[in-house]
Amino acid sequence: VISVAARPIDTVAGRHGAVAVFHDITERKRVETELRGFAGVVAHDLKAPLTLVSAYAELVAEALADLAGGAGAPTLEQARRGTAKVLHGAGRMQRLINELLDYTAARDATLRVERLSLRALVDDVVVTRTDAPDEEPDARPDVFVGPLPEVCADPVLLRQVIDNLVGNAIKYTPPGRAARIDITARTEEDGEVRVRIADRGIGIPDGEHAAVFDSFHRASNGTAHPGTGLGLAICRRIVERHGGHIDAGPNPGGGTIFSFTLPGVAAGIRTENRGSSKD
Ligand code: ADP
Numbered sequence: 121v122i123s124v125a126a127r128p129i130d131t132v133a134g135r136h137g138a139v140a141v142f143h144d145i146t147e148r149k150r151v152e153t154e155l156r157g158f159a160g161v162v163a164h165d166l167k168a169p170l171t172l173v174s175a176y177a178e179l180v181a182e183a184l185a186d187l188a189g190g191a192g193a194p195t196l197e198q199a200r201r202g203t204a205k206v207l208h209g210a211g212r213m214q215r216l217i218n219e220l221l222d223y224t225a226a227r228d229a230t231l232r233v234e235r236l237s238l239r240a241l242v243d244d245v246v247v248t249r250t251d252a253p254d255e256e257p258d259a260r261p262d263v264f265v266g267p268l269p270e271v272c273a274d275p276v277l278l279r280q281v282i283d284n285l286v287g288n289a290i291k292y293t294p295p296g297r298a299a300r301i302d303i304t305a306r307t308e309e310d311g312e313v314r315v316r317i318a319d320r321g322i323g324i325p326d327g328e329h330a331a332v333f334d335s336f337h338r339a340s341n342g343t344a345h346p347g348t349g350l351g352l353a354i355c356r357r358i359v360e361r362h363g364g365h366i367d368a369g370p371n372p373g374g375g376t377i378f379s380f381t382l383p384g385v386a387a388g389i390r391t392e393n394r395g396s397s398k399d
Pocket of ligand 1: 165261279288289290294319321323324332333337338339340342343346347348349351352353376393
């Protein structure tokens with residue numbers, strides 16, 4: 121508000137002028153915060169793996185030189201480990217770049233709404249997520265899926281929302297047999313469908329639930345797990361473009377419940393095939 125007073129406000133526009141300026145400043149602050157977050161992520165999540173990739177690629181090159189007859193080079197075992205680090209670093213950078221692209225696409229891609237089976241989409245995500253070959257089967261939480269209605273949504277973008285939420289529920293649930301994830305939905309009186317994803321994981325500390333939807337924001341207890349803080353910002357953009365709302369709260373049994381709304385089959389026509397909405 122102090123900034124509003126410091127800027128000249130068109131007196132003819134009166135109250136509406138003040139509102140417009142205020143909106144402009146809020147938007148500028150949001151962009152500035154976003155850029156700061158972006159710079160931090162680039163510095164940490166791209167620069168660190170890139171340094172690793174360069175250092176280990178060099179080591180591998182030296183080992184190969186040794187194979188060709190050079191002296192004092194690292195052993196083949198060191199070269200093998202170095203190659204694994206190179207692949208790991210490259211994977212981290214690839215994931216971050218994909219998330220940054222998804223983040224932009226979530227705002228700019230044309231919304232192609234169609235009537236679709238939420239059940240088929242959720243099942244597909246769950247199978248893909250729980251069939252990951254590089255994890256111990258016993259370490260994964262069980263996922264229970266309740267009856268799910270049809271919805272009107274963009275299948276590609278909605279898949280991203282569900283994939284991010286299910287992926288987080290798995291990632292933030294420590295390994296153990298008691299852990300389970302429940303995915304349920306119900307059609308509300310106004311025809312909207314409310315989808316809930318409840319986990320029994322590490323939970324989000326009190327007072328931090330709303331902030332996890334901000335871009336690059338990570339909860340204070342979650343930083344031991346790899347992540348960028350972009351997934352939930354992507355989810356919020358996509359859900360809001362469908363005219364819905366997403367929030368998070370504590371699961372009374374421990375863990376977190378994410379809940380979001382989508383147009384049901386009767387309401388879908390209103391959100392059909394809209395262009396991009398800049399937020
Ligand atoms: P990322 O997981 O890449 O950090 P997200 O935007 O998906 O980014 O999530 C933001 C933050 O919200 C996470 O860093 C984590 O602290 C918290 N969070 C998200 N999902 C869960 C969950 N299911 N349980 C506990 N914390 C979560």
